[in-house]
Amino acid sequence: MRSLVGLLAVVAAASVYLYSLSLYLPAAPRRPPAAHRHHEESGEPADSSGEPSRLKFPSDLEELRELAELLQFYKTEHTGYVLLLFCSAYLYKQSFAIPGSSFLNILAGAIFGPYQGLLLACVLTTVGSTMCYLLSQIFGKRYIANLFPDKVSMLQRKVEENKDCLLFFLLFLRFFPMTPNWFLNMSAPIANIPITYFICSVFIGLLPYNFICVQTGVMLSEVASLDDLFSWGRLLQLLAIACMALLPGALIRRFSQNRLKLDVPSQNGLNTEKKVQ
Known part of the structure; x- marks a missing residue:
């Protein structure tokens, strides 16, 4: 009971901090109505009133362009605050296993660009997942084992079977997840996975996952028309992204065929264990 109270206290403190930080969100630029944009394009004067732009996921091309413009505004005018708010929100989500x-990775690419965005996404994913690991180790071991007994037992068994090449086994789980990443973050201390292996x-x-999401955000911030979205250059860029993201997974899969002990489906549909020497 004491561990549950401690966890709730940590969640409450983090929630209050994040909410307090969001209260200082700078005002967004005012977006002129459609009629005003039409007058601007035709060179006619129009009323300058309009509604404030809002940060939301786009549902069509027009909203896609508006989101890109809004993100560029925040990046230029309020970089420090946006960085603090983004990092806080990301760590909050990762620490408490919130999908x-x-x-957030797409936003990282749109706001901070391909290189800074990718570095930020990788660092925040690692730090947030490690915080989730530590919270589980301190407060949640018993509850997670009681809520997911079969999954925890299977993970413990696989960790023990692959302890001689544990890092590659963990990489395999990240590239080809047998369980969701949020569950692996919470159950890793229960399965006695060393924190250094976990972080790596x-x-x-x-x-690769962060890379794809960040590059998607970069393209989101750069798109100006439907032609830009389906140009040959953009399609080649998507192909290069896919190849770069698939390469590490292919190398890990090749290694796993020779070293790791994994459950593979047999021809009759039953699960059997196989280790290739």
Whole structure:
């Protein structure tokens, strides 16, 4: 009971901090209505009133362009605050195993660019996952084992079977997840996975996923028309991104065929264990 109270206290303190930080969100630029944009394009004068732009996920090309403009505004005018708020929100999500990292990674690419965005996404993913590991180790071991007994037992067994090449086994789980990443973060201390191996596996293993999301955000911030979205240059860029993201997974899969002990489906549909010497 004491561990549950401690966890709730940590969640409450982090929630209050994040909420307090969000209260100081700088005002967004005012977006002119459609009629005003039409007058601007035709050179006619129009009323300068409009509604404030809002940060939301786009549902069409027009909203896509508006989001790109809004992100560029925040990047230029409020870089420090946006960086603090982004890092705080990312760590909050990762620490408490809240889904939604893909959207935050896309925002990282759109706001901070391909290189800074990727570095930021990888570092925050690693730090947040490590915080989740530590919270589970301090407060949640008993509860997680009671909530997911079968999954925890399977992970413990696989960790023990692959202890001679544990880092590569963890990388395999990140590239080809047998369980969701949030569950692996919480259950890793229960399975006695050393924190150093855990940190390395998160940073390296989630690099392709973070790379794809960040590059998507970069393209989101650069798109200006439908032609830009489906140009040959953009398609070649997407192909290069896919190849770079698939290469590490292919290398890990090749290694796993020779070294790792994994459950593979047999021809009759039953699960059997196989180790290739």
